[in-house]
Amino acid sequence: MTDATRPTHAAADHPAIPREKVGILLANLGTPDGTDYWSMRRYLSEFLSDRRVIDYPAWKWQPILQGIILTIRPSKSGKAYRSIWNNEADESPLLTITRQQTVKLQAALAQRYGANVMVDFCMRYGNPSTKSKVREMVAAGCTKILFCPLYPQYAGATVATANDQFFRALMDETWQPASRTLPPYFSDTAYIDALAQSVERAYDKLETKPDILVCSYHGLPFRYLTQGDPYHCQCVKTTRLLKERLGWADDKITTTFQSKFGPEKWLQPYTVKHVAALAEAGKKKIAVIAPAFSADCIETLEEINEEIRESFEHAGGESFTYIPCLNDDDAHIGALMGRIEANLAGWL
Structure with a gap:
């Protein structure tokens, strides 16, 4: 890692440590990797097995999900996804748009804070996973992470489950970063x-x-x-x-x-x-x-x-x-910037 250095006064065999940064991790619902049956089945199984989404007891729900729903629904959902799929990039529109939002926020935050921030995005279900992006941020030197579920209104099945997954990812980190989560911004x-x-x-x-x-x-x-x-x-x-x-x-x-x-x-x-x-x-x-x-x-x-x-x-x-949704509209990016900066208070 180019900005990793051995701490001053540390022993010669001390591992290099990257320069400290603040991470801003955007999170959206998720996306299948493809529209084929097995890609859809993996995605739907992860999504519909989330107790925040379907809170029936596992003994009651999983046989119905794995035996009936995931036999029929992947083909139907795959057809629906194919009707809107971004064929040029071979990905769902949600993935394309979330990336575009991230790029704009990266530029805006870098202009204001330079190399002190790292901006990326993850998905609650599917890829890129929350765990993989938290790992990347910690490895890059993020000692503080603001986790930003991109839902204006709070719901247990959206904001809470995204936060749950973020906290699970933190459990695997040896050097756990300080963390904050973005509150709902429906009245902003x-x-x-x-x-x-x-x-x-x-x-x-x-x-x-x-x-x-x-x-x-x-x-x-x-x-x-x-x-x-x-x-x-x-x-x-x-x-x-x-x-x-x-x-x-x-x-x-x-x-x-x-x-x-x-x-x-x-x-x-x-x-x-x-x-x-x-x-x-x-x-x-x-x-x-x-x-x-x-x-x-x-x-x-x-x-x-x-x-x-x-x-x-x-x-x-x-x-x-x-x-259409606000997507990467400049006014939307400006609103998100305002909420992000307000919740970075004291960190930057």
Whole structure:
């Protein structure tokens, strides 16, 4: 390692130690390595075996998962991924976009702090793994790491499980770095402003404005809300803050939840049903945005822009506009920079 040196006054056989740095490790949900059956099965098995995601007892859930779901679902999911796959880079859009976000944040942080920081990204499921990136940061001299789950709203199935995996990775380190985790930033003014700007840009391109904006958030079992998970409340507040920033009336924006899985009652209203109800009620022009996702992925590019669009149009809807996630938009990068710098206080 080029910046590793033997400490002053140390014995001649003392190992070289890299110059101290602060690591900023971005984290997103994850991605399969490919769209084939076995790549999808490995990814789905890791994802759906997470007790933060599916909290049924293992003795009850694993036989169903390994024997039934992972026999059928990989082929279906692989087909969905193939419809949005970045064929040029041979990777999922989530991986491509998270890398682009990282590159922009690397440049911005390097301009401000020089070689004192190291910026990288990892995935909770799949590759690059959290463990591998923590190992790289420690080996590079990061004695402090700010771990940044890229979820504006907190949920046990997103932020908490990402943090869990980060802490597991730290358990394997001989010289464990000091660590912090990025709190949810759903009410951050810069984040809300970035969302609002994306809506305003999309609406400015349309000759006829949508009747309503649907804010579609990833769903969770309703039971999680009753157990104390704040996700639902933070989603509703995100929509309210966006409405206030846009200066809109209550009937111009609504909150829904997508991606229901299994027989349980989930957070409602369900997006796929609600957009059909809107069309049947005479709201023939809608726009949909996904404020819980920091990067476009299978749930936005395939589920919203294909399945949910189809539900709306089948019910008589005439104009469906999907507003992309904030991705590597400069306003989004600026908002993330603000949150990161606030949580680096005292370290740099």
